[in-house]
Amino acid sequence: MRSNNMRLEELFVNLLNMSITAGYVVVAVILLRLLLRKAPRWISCSLWALVGLRLLLPFSFESVMSLIPSSTTVTPDILYSAEPAIGSGVPTVNSVVNPTIAGSLTPAVTDSASPMQIVISIAGIVWLVGILAMVLYSAVTYVRLRRKVDSAILLRNNVYKSDAISSPFVLGIVKPRIYLPFAVGEVDSGYVISHEQTHIRRKDHWIKPFGFLLLTVYWFNPLMWVAYVLLCRDIEVACDEAVIKDIGGNEKKAYSLALLNCAVKRRNIAMCPLAFGEVGIKERVKNVLNYKKPAFWIIIVAVIACIVAGICLLSNPKEKANTSYEHPNAEQLFEYRTAYVGDNSAVGNIISLLEFPTDVKYDHIELKTSAEPYGVDVYFSVTPEVKAAYNTSEPDHIDVFQENACIMFSLIGNADKVTFRLDDGTGNPADMQFTRDWVESIVGADLWSESDSAEKLDSLITQINEHVKSAYASAAEDISTGPFVEYVKDTNTGPFDVYTKENGTYIMSLPMSLFNDFPANHWEPGWMNADVYCGSIDNFTWAVVCTGPSAGTGNENVCTSSDGGKTWWVGDRSAMYSGTVTGAGFASSKVGFMSYRYFVDHGPEISRTLDGGKTWSRMTVDIPDYLKEYRMTPLVPTFTGNSGIYPIELYDNDGNTSTAYLATEDGGMTWQWKGSALDEAVRSAFLKDNQTGYLSGECAGEGHILLGQKEKSGIITVYVLTMYGEYGFEDGNFVKVSGSGIIPAVFTFTYSDGGLVCTKIEYPEDGQDMGTPSENCSRPNTGVGLYLLRTATSRI
Structure with a gap:
């Protein structure tokens, strides 16, 4: 059945x-x-x-x-x-x-x-x-x-007359008969019979x-x-x-x-x-x-x-001969390609054809068309657990959304921003936001121009998938980028080898042409008076070589490789900013940064490339009021997926130093100040460390003063005065349940996932020598120290 x-x-x-x-x-x-x-x-x-x-x-x-x-x-x-x-x-x-x-x-x-x-x-x-x-x-x-016509009378041949009908007609298929009503006169009969005979003949x-x-x-x-x-x-x-x-x-x-x-x-x-x-x-x-x-x-x-x-x-539309799409929905997606974000029908159909994780449920879209940048907000309904799982920088959680954002940018011509919002109904949704510049830097293509046919879109989707996955896979490796030292062999034709400063570990070999137009003493055979910042993102390898300052300027050049260092493209020095390099890093094969020591103004002086090092321009950084009194030197940026952190060393008028941080969630396209990142990291780590021992209170509070900090090879050591307390309600009164007095502590942090992760907290016992902030340690001045004294609470 x-x-x-x-x-x-x-x-x-x-x-x-x-x-x-x-x-x-x-x-x-x-x-x-x-x-x-x-x-x-x-x-x-x-x-x-x-x-x-x-x-x-x-x-x-x-x-x-x-x-x-x-x-x-x-x-x-x-x-x-x-x-x-x-x-x-x-x-x-x-x-x-x-x-x-x-x-x-x-x-x-x-x-x-x-x-x-x-x-x-x-x-x-x-x-x-x-x-x-x-x-x-x-x-x-x-x-x-x-x-009705069974009683009809034969008039002649196949023509019959009947009084049971009122209009002439032909009945029968194999042997058709013409039936006329008796009411038809002789004159009209001739015309009617001629008409019906013509029907039969035709x-x-x-x-x-x-x-x-x-x-x-x-x-x-x-x-x-x-x-x-x-x-x-x-x-x-x-x-x-x-x-x-x-x-x-x-x-x-x-x-x-x-x-x-x-x-x-x-x-x-x-x-x-x-x-x-x-x-x-x-x-x-x-x-x-x-x-x-x-x-x-x-x-x-x-x-x-x-x-x-x-x-x-009668013909059917001619199908494209032997067209085989790697992505079955590429042709259907292309049908809805539109130049405008405001095309609600097309945008809605594009999203309906995209594949999202099964634990997020599509809800609706909002089209941002009132002012540039134009964008699309896609809303999903999720549980709090699902939102928490996606509210991370893990590649498995983000790459599918970034791939879909790339496809949307390929099919919506004037969209510059795509936001995926995971709403668990608590009023605090988790957003994943992507910009066109950022995703194009990852994919390495102009997404709109490379998707002007179904076949090209199919190929582009493959390219998107490969580049997004490789970007996350390579960015997940937390490898220091330098500075390193280099050794030139007996020949001036190169290549020269790059080693770590600490233990002389070989890293990579670079072309001698990086030193074109550098002073001669910088590239003589032997160990050189220059620093190298370098790293790899999958097969994309990059390096920046720089020499010491002279009257506020220095020598630097950049080279990149798309085949893991087998062949190199050497940059044009005239396209770069002239200054003393203090750090460098690439977020992707397209987006890279060079840091310069402050000289002309307070900085931070950061040069950015969006085309893999071919052209560079100074990145505009808005300075908040509370930081405008400091001179700034940007250091080495680090990236994990879309997330990145840029340490900025601060110098006050008294010679004291401290560190603030710029942070990005879109691969370096936009940055926000996280001036209290270290302060917040200390607070969070201290609360967590104490709450594992004290669980009787209803809420906890802490206070701390940053005495100083130092950073070496990506490890930050922070000297802190701490105080902790737990509080509860008793007979309607707010009372202290447990806690401590002022205790000195040493916090150790590393960079991870674009932020600071505490790896160790040490509390000195009586008479124990934990060291003190040395002259090489960054210390906030008294005003900053008092400003950082705070009390924070968290629900247990």
């Missing part, structure tokens, strides 16, 4: 596609009838044959001239698809229908059968019931009409029943009913024209009068589709009276138009 249902569903889907395709032909024929109204009506009758062929033949030839948008609007796999959709070939239709289908007929995980399969199955049964009703109606009306008594048979099968399509009615009218008018041509134009008035005399209620005969009666009397009389033999050139043009129409309407 199930297999029979499957066959019915698939049969109905195939007939539905044929019906939709024939519907396009019906519309085209109706338009052509208007254009060819001065041509002989038999040409219009011929056009209806195109509709019949479309309804009969489940196959056709392909042609670039085809006017049919799609030959398979409803594909058979829609019955079982997890995301049912149509492919009408008309993007506007798809954009209206597909969201409705997806919203109501997408199967749930627990469904035993697809909702679409159930709908098609029910529709198939209704279709069969409709066919049976049409057949029964035809049989009953035929039998009734046949009984085989119209076959065409009309065959047309009704097709209507019986495709009764569910309203356009087929329109086509059947117009076909019957065209047959009658064509027959009238043939009769006038035979009897001569002088008898048009007499013929028209005969038509009028035979005009009765049309339903008497029209109710039997197998009988051939008179329809559309008014139109026919008007056409007969105005009939003129068409010019020969009109006939020629009409015939040519019919031939062209036949090719265009």
